[in-house]
Amino acid sequence: MLEVKSLRKSYGSKVAVDGVSFTVGKGETIGLLGPNGAGKTTTVSMIAGLTRQDSGDVLIDGRRLQGDTDPVKRKIGLVPQDLALYDELSAGDNLQFFAALYDISGSKAKQVIAEALTLVGLADRAKDKVGTFSGGMKRRVNLAAALLHDPDILLLDEPTVGVDPQSRNAIFENLETLKARGKTLVYTTHYMEEAERLCDRLVVIDHGKVIAGDTLRGLYRLLPVTNILEIELDDASGLDLALLRELPNVTSAEISGSVLKAGVRDLSTGAPGILQWLTAQGRTYQHVVSERPSLETVFLSLTGRSLRDV
Amino acid sequence: MTTALKALVVKDLKLFFGDRRAVIMSFIAPIAIASFFGYIFGGNGGKTETSKIAILMVDQDHSKISNDIFAQLNKDKNLDTKAAGLEESRAAVKKGSAIVAIVIPPDFGKNAGNAFFSSANKPEVGVFYDPSHGAEQGMVQGILTGTIMQSVSKEMFSGQTGQVFIDDALKQVDTNSGLEAGDKSSLRTMLQGVQQWNQRTGTPNSGTGIAGNGGLTVPYQIKEEAVTARAGVQYNGFGHSFGGMGVQFILFMAIDAGIGVLLQRQRGLWKRFRAAPLSRTMLLGSRAISTTIISMIILLTMFAFARVVFGVRIEGSMAGFLSVCLAFSLMTATFGLLIAALGTTPEATRGLAIFVTLIMVMLGGAWVPSFIFPQWLRKVTVAVPTRWAIDGLDAMVWRGQGFNDAVAPVLVLLFSALVFGVLAVTRFKWEAEG
Numbered sequence: 001m002l003e004v005k006s007l008r009k010s011y012g013s014k015v016a017v018d019g020v021s022f023t024v025g026k027g028e029t030i031g032l033l034g035p036n037g038a039g040k041t042t043t044v045s046m047i048a049g050l051t052r053q054d055s056g057d058v059l060i061d062g063r064r065l066q067g068d069t070d071p072v073k074r075k076i077g078l079v080p081q082d083l084a085l086y087d088e089l090s091a092g093d094n095l096q097f098f099a100a101l102y103d104i105s106g107s108k109a110k111q112v113i114a115e116a117l118t119l120v121g122l123a124d125r126a127k128d129k130v131g132t133f134s135g136g137m138k139r140r141v142n143l144a145a146a147l148l149h150d151p152d153i154l155l156l157d158e159p160t161v162g163v164d165p166q167s168r169n170a171i172f173e174n175l176e177t178l179k180a181r182g183k184t185l186v187y188t189t190h191y192m193e194e195a196e197r198l199c200d201r202l203v204v205i206d207h208g209k210v211i212a213g214d215t216l217r218g219l220y221r222l223l224p225v226t227n228i229l230e231i232e233l234d235d236a237s238g239l240d241l242a243l244l245r246e247l248p249n250v251t252s253a254e255i256s257g258s259v260l261k262a263g264v265r266d267l268s269t270g271a272p273g274i275l276q277w278l279t280a281q282g283r284t285y286q287h288v289v290s291e292r293p294s295l296e297t298v299f300l301s302l303t304g305r306s307l308r309d310v
Numbered sequence: 311m312t313t314a315l316k317a318l319v320v321k322d323l324k325l326f327f328g329d330r331r332a333v334i335m336s337f338i339a340p341i342a343i344a345s346f347f348g349y350i351f352g353g354n355g356g357k358t359e360t361s362k363i364a365i366l367m368v369d370q371d372h373s374k375i376s377n378d379i380f381a382q383l384n385k386d387k388n389l390d391t392k393a394a395g396l397e398e399s400r401a402a403v404k405k406g407s408a409i410v411a412i413v414i415p416p417d418f419g420k421n422a423g424n425a426f427f428s429s430a431n432k433p434e435v436g437v438f439y440d441p442s443h444g445a446e447q448g449m450v451q452g453i454l455t456g457t458i459m460q461s462v463s464k465e466m467f468s469g470q471t472g473q474v475f476i477d478d479a480l481k482q483v484d485t486n487s488g489l490e491a492g493d494k495s496s497l498r499t500m501l502q503g504v505q506q507w508n509q510r511t512g513t514p515n516s517g518t519g520i521a522g523n524g525g526l527t528v529p530y531q532i533k534e535e536a537v538t539a540r541a542g543v544q545y546n547g548f549g550h551s552f553g554g555m556g557v558q559f560i561l562f563m564a565i566d567a568g569i570g571v572l573l574q575r576q577r578g579l580w581k582r583f584r585a586a587p588l589s590r591t592m593l594l595g596s597r598a599i600s601t602t603i604i605s606m607i608i609l610l611t612m613f614a615f616a617r618v619v620f621g622v623r624i625e626g627s628m629a630g631f632l633s634v635c636l637a638f639s640l641m642t643a644t645f646g647l648l649i650a651a652l653g654t655t656p657e658a659t660r661g662l663a664i665f666v667t668l669i670m671v672m673l674g675g676a677w678v679p680s681f682i683f684p685q686w687l688r689k690v691t692v693a694v695p696t697r698w699a700i701d702g703l704d705a706m707v708w709r710g711q712g713f714n715d716a717v718a719p720v721l722v723l724l725f726s727a728l729v730f731g732v733l734a735v736t737r738f739k740w741e742a743e744g
């Protein structure tokens with residue numbers, strides 16, 4: 001469906017995108033995850049044909065874009081990072097205009113506009129000026145504007161930036177609907193939770209380079225730890241942690257207060273061993289929790305930096 | 311294809327006419343300013359009065375002749391004459407409240423009479439003038455010469471002092487040994503003739519008893535007719551000012567159109583345009599079309615207003631007028647695109663673009679007509695496209711020229727449009743984020 005091959009782009013001496021490659025299959029959702037300035041927008045711009053790459057290729061259904069008026073562009077729907085709307089016009093007039101850019105007019109336009117507005121839950125606000133909308137509503141119109149020509153591939157560049165949690169949820173539901181309809185989504189974000197919730201596969205980008213590309217499960221496997229087991233002991237004194245660490249698939253063990261924290265590589269083989277060992281030591285416990293490390297940890301372990309403080 | 315083009319153009323028009331500030335700046339402001347300029351630069355022909363030149367006269371003579379000079383000057387329709395003292399006059403001219411002051415010295419009447427028949431002892435008439443009003447000073451001197459000539463000669467040929475002078479002159483002729491006998495007798499005959507004429511034309515003692523136009527007068531009268539469209543049509547200052555201000559404010563509108571493109575780029579709208587299967591020519595061309603349409607609407611509205619309110623007619627070729635309007639509108643539209651192409655951020659671009667535009671309209675003659683520019687400036691400004699627009703409009707509106715005289719301005723404007731357009735398309739920063 002969409003193949004990105006060794007894309008490279010520099011602005012002056014600054015290399016914005018440095019050999020990015022990935023493929024997205026039909027109906028798949030891929031997340032481009034990376035901190036601000038990683039090169040996500042530049043990558044998306046090259047896919048949409050807005051920016052010409054210095055080298056590399058973008059193939060859509062095996063075809064390269066040929067010039068500005070290539071009809072292949074109709075297969076792509078772009079949701080820009082900015083709120084690319086006319087505040088002075090109503091939501092309906094905005095969409096009518098954007099539909100016309102794809103040669104859609106008349107009753108056909110009316111129909112697709114109504115469908116798009118219904119999907120994003122703004123059908124009753126079609127006549128209101130976009131300038132009067134909240135940030136979240138604008139984001140939804142911004143999404144609707146990319147759907148009018150019924151593209152197969154949606155390029156979503158941080159579509160939830162700056163919106164309240166409720167609107168973000170609404171947008172997520174919209175995207176899940178689109179996913180269910182078989183659309184291919186390329187979703188860029190610097191929010192881990194979003195990527196975890198929506199994406200089948202993730203491409204982690206930093207400084208213009210792909211540092212990891214895999215399914216969520218695959219990414220977790222890159223980590224030394226897949227789970228942290230927290231066991232609240234009745235009496236934690238005098239426990240020999242060195243012995244504990246020698247158990248199979250246990251990578252770490254530490255005590256804080258009466259809580260034992262043990263890192264395991266594989267929950268199903270690691271956890272029973274720890275619990276049996278504790279019982280054999282005559283220790284009793286009231287509460288056991290297992291926590292998965294977040295993608296945040298994945299990014300941290302891959303780059304040595306936290307996503308958020310970049 | 312056409313759906314997209316139409317939508318792009320209609321969107322621009324909707325945004326323009328939906329923007330109150332833009333509409334006020336593009337319609338109300340130029341009409342108001344053009345009305346003002348039109349009024350102060352001559353208004354519509356003879357209907358408004360031209361301002362009189364303020365002059366002062368210092369009469370140190372108080373003779374019959376000097377009184378008559380004052381009366382004559384006072385009657386002149388071009389002058390606003392007041393009597394004043396010497397120092398007061400000097401101060402007034404220095405201050406600028408009077409443009410010229412005339413000083414008639416003591417014994418002027420007597421000396422002028424003497425000098426009238428013999429070239430000796432010509433009395434001096436003092437003139438103070440404001441050096442910044444050279445043209446007016448020349449005009450006042452011309453009027454003054456005629457007036458003095460008339461007043462002095464009238465008195466010589468009919469007045470009381472004339473009798474005395476002629477008697478004196480006759481005596482001088484008799485006693486003058488330098489004259490040849492033949493000349494003496496001829497002169498005597500002439501003076502005696504005047505003496506007899508004076509006695510015959512009735513009461514010599516009262517100058518007023520004689521027909522008011524006694525004395526020598528300038529042997530011609532000026533019949534003024536400003537040469538404009540056709541005989542009887544007078545120069546209409548509004549004709550020029552509406553063209554000039556239209557050009558200026560339409561260029562401002564074009565700057566906004568160009569900056570609108572930069573704003574669209576900054577707001578990411580440009581990305582949507584570029585993501586759609588549309589050519590670059592269409593993206594920029596649609597903007598050129600909408601700007602051209604808006605420009606035509608502004609020009610036609612302004613001249614319609616000028617027609618209804620100030621009676622400005624298109625005295626020349628209507629086809630020529632419309633062609634100049636259209637060519638100028640195209641030039642303006644591509645000028646806007648050029649601003650979009652060369653501009654960086656909207657804020658930084660606006661100031662520079664307005665500066666360039668003001669220079670262009672000033673050199674184009676929008677503020678003051680280019681025909682009052684010095685010769686060298688008139689030659690240099692031929693390179694400024696606005697000069698052709700304004701001259702073209704002038705030619706079609708109040709000079710009443712035919713279509714042929716629209717051809718050169720139209721071609722120059724179209725050529726400028728082409729140059730601007732090509733520069734804009736090739737220099738446009740398609741990938742900039744704005």
Ligand SMILES: Nc1ncnc2c1ncn2[C@@H]1O[C@H](COP(=O)(O)OP(=O)(O)O)[C@@H](O)[C@H]1O
Pocket residue numbers: 011014015016034035036037038039040041042043741742743
């Ligand atoms: N038009 C441009 N001109 C110059 N530098 C740019 C331009 N666009 C992006 N960059 C630079 O390229 C890098 C990647 O930017 P971007 O793709 O926008 O990152 P992201 O979307 O991941 O935040 C940044 O360092 C940015 O400053």
Ligand SMILES: [Mg+2]
Pocket residue numbers: 037040041042081157158
């Ligand atoms: Mg970005």
